[in-house]
Amino acid sequence: MTRVLQIILLVLFVSALAVFTFQNIYTIKLTFFSWFLEMPLSIAIVLIYIFGAVSGGLLFSVLKKLYKAAENKKQ
Numbered sequence: 001m002t003r004v005l006q007i008i009l010l011v012l013f014v015s016a017l018a019v020f021t022f023q024n025i026y027t028i029k030l031t032f033f034s035w036f037l038e039m040p041l042s043i044a045i046v047l048i049y050i051f052g053a054v055s056g057g058l059l060f061s062v063l064k065k066l067y068k069a070a071e072n073k074k075q
Contacts, residue, residue: 024042
């Protein structure tokens with residue numbers, strides 16, 4: 001039963017992502033200092049989300065290691 005639910009949720013997620021992509025197809029310009037990049041809005045949002053998830057995960061990992069090191073130093 002859970003396998004069917006997973007498939008249904010996956011189909012709903014992919015469908016919503018496809019609708020979002022087609023509705024936000026116009027091009028935007030991203031600028032960073034002297035560099036710029038033009039891409040569809042939907043792709044920019046997905047890339048920024050991935051970048052945020054990776055950087056947040058790395059930050060959480062570093063903080064967790066620092067916390068464990070501090071606890072080991074106490075003992």
